Amino acid sequence: MSVAAAFHDTFFAYALRLAFGSRFFPHPDEKELPAVWKSKHPAQTSPRDSDPLTLIDVPSPDVRSVASETTVIANTPAKTDPEKGQDTLLVDWYGPTDPDNPQNWSSGKKAWVMFQTCLLTFAVYLGSAIYTAGITGVTSEFHVSNVAALVGLTTFVAGYGLGPMVWAPLSEVPQIGRMPIYIFTLVMFVVLQVPTALATNYGMLMAFRFLTGFFGSPILATGGATIADIYAPKKRAYGMTLWGLFATCAPSLGPLVGGFAAHVEGWRWTIWEILWLSGATLVLLFFFFPETSAANILYRRAKRLRKLTGNPSIKSASEIAAAAMTPRDVAVDILVRPFALNFQEPIVLVLNIYIGLIYALLYIWFESFPIVFIGIYHWREQMLGLSFLGIFVGVFIVIPPFFAYLHYVQEPKYNDNGELKPEERMPIAIVGAFIVPVCLFWFGWTSRASVHWIVPIMGSSLFGMAALLLFNAVLNYLADAYPTYAASVLAGNDFIRSMFGAGFPLFAGAMYRNLGVGWASTLLALLSCAFIPIPILLYKYGERVRMASKRARHDYD
Structure with a gap:
């Protein structure tokens, strides 16, 4: 290049x-x-x-x-x-x-664009979990309960769930494109970190946490559409996997990155860390991120x-x-289409609810880590972030066999036009669906003083594996089935999973304290078991449902 x-x-x-x-x-x-x-x-x-x-x-x-x-x-x-x-x-x-066609760019340029997309995704997702490291400081400074302080996490997640419903359709407007949306919102994301870090009262902190989530959100949904812009379907799963790697690792690294800063300098330093990372990302994207929308x-x-x-x-x-479109038609396309796709398309709705559940389980489950590793294993608070590294390691362990599966099993199923039936994405989701309850059972019933702390951490690595497989399969399925509306469909997915992720952590701590780690994890595991049939049914009957849709693509051989 x-x-x-x-x-x-x-x-x-x-x-x-x-x-x-x-x-x-x-x-x-x-x-x-x-x-x-x-x-x-x-x-x-x-x-x-x-x-x-x-x-x-x-x-x-x-x-x-x-x-x-x-x-x-x-x-x-x-x-x-x-x-x-x-x-x-x-x-x-x-x-x-x-x-000029993004799919004809050199491998080096595509890799460079992928790196910037993943870095921006990491920076925004890190902004949600890094806040949890400073919750103790927020409670003591603003004299609020632990649950009230946790609202700073949920408002951020709610903001980046709602934001793509506006930004993603705008990125599909040919006169605008994707790159200006990324740059404008990232500028706002960086600038708004300053009043967030300098918040003088609880209400101000919560308001700016929501706004930073809202403006940081486009990449969390449109990033998948950007990857679809530059990679043909046959190679897109590899790009989606790397994107999912950064999206999955950021929440698990957030408490580790913010833990030591919050312990030494206070909760405000967790926000300054987001500012430094996102500011450096903004400079990089300003000079080097190209437009990818054909x-x-x-x-x-x-x-x-x-x-x-x-x-x-x-x-x-x-x-x-x-x-041929009136201003009303344009407004409906931008503001209504993501919601319409989300609630009028059965496939989209079911998959979004399922991924929303997985996302909610992740955030609920995170609330058990202080109970387990500080309460049971007596770790120091600033060391708590290390307990999340099992998830991080699990993501890396699963990538080599998953890439081998893509190359040797999935790629031969593509047709002569380099296209794959969306339903062929589901076998890997079925595998991921079974791993989730195994992880939760393992973690819940090995988290006790008589069992070494490494054992529940090893169990937690399974969640990283499952999350990567499920997110990759579902996001690729949606992009394959609704290529014309990829950004809007992925925005709807981000909206549902973020709403789940925003609400569930508020009662997670009380659930784990009242039920105990073992039984609370069992409850979550049984809930995840109830959703295992979804990828199985889509693999078997998804094509029939897709063919009945007016918006889904039908012309796969």
Whole structure:
């Protein structure tokens, strides 16, 4: 990947082009036009006489003439729309190897984008769990109960559950794209950490915790859509796995990262740590994170070509579709669609509730760790974060065999177009579904003074394995089944799991104290057992349900 390619189409490049024009990081189609297009009124030149898109000094693009808003005629002369009285030239990729197409980027550039996506995901998810290390300090400074202090965790989680319902649909608007949403919200996320760390009362702290969660949220749902932008379905599961690795590890590392700082400097230092990490991430993304939305890239290409040729009939597919939409339609798409997909699509609703349950179990279960490792094993409070490393290790243990499964078992099932039936994602989810109750039973009944502390930690590693397998299978299933609405569907998934994760920890401590670690963990294990049939039924009957949906994709061979 060249230096120019590293900066191309980033927010930094946008800013330079806005200030100084196209001489900075120019696109190939911004080369000098032939003389025929430099006339005073180039728009009057008929595309039948000289096609503007084929005269540009770049490889010939794939241009299809649109005779109407519903009829596309490929590789034929342009035809006139009788209603508009003009030709419409549809701009597409410059052939199958177009370097602007994110799926044609080099492996190095894709890996660089993946790293930035994962880093941002890690920074935001870390912001939820790192707060728990300072709960004792919050209770003593603001004179509130432990449950009230824990609301700082739940408001943050609620914020990043609600946020994608707004930000994810906006990222699908071709005129906006994904990258500006990431940069704008990350700027707000970083700035709002300052009043959070300087909060002078309990209410102020809770309000800013919610706002930071809300503005930090886009990557938690749209990150999956970004990965789908740059990787073909056959390789997307690998990217989703790495993304899931960072998403799973951040909550388990949060108490460890914040524990020592909170013990020595107080709870406010946990917020300053988030500021430092997210601030460094913002600088990196500002200079190096490119736009990945194909719709946005083609929209901006069409704008450039109209400017270069003076031909107003040159349009992208998204512009043609938008012309038929009213402002009300746009508002409904942005604000209503994520909720509609979530509650009107049975597959989406069931999978979201299941993943929400797993997410809730994770946050409930975290509340048992102080009871076990401080109360039973008498660890010092600042050492508590080390007890979460079992989950972290479990994630890494499961990745090699999972990648082997993807390569040797799943990849041969792809069709000639590089596509896989969504239901083929479910076998690995079935495995993960059985691991969850085993983990909870193991942890609950080995957490006693007569058993060495390493044994429950070994049991906790199973949850890291299960979470990675389940999240990967479900998120890939949703992206495969609803590719047109990937960001909105994943936003709905984030919304449901975050609402579960926000509410359940509030009663977790009381449940573990009243029932005991063994029986409370058994209750959670039995609840997870009740949901095991979901991936099994989807594997067997999911295609039938999907074919009955108007929004799901049907054309898998």
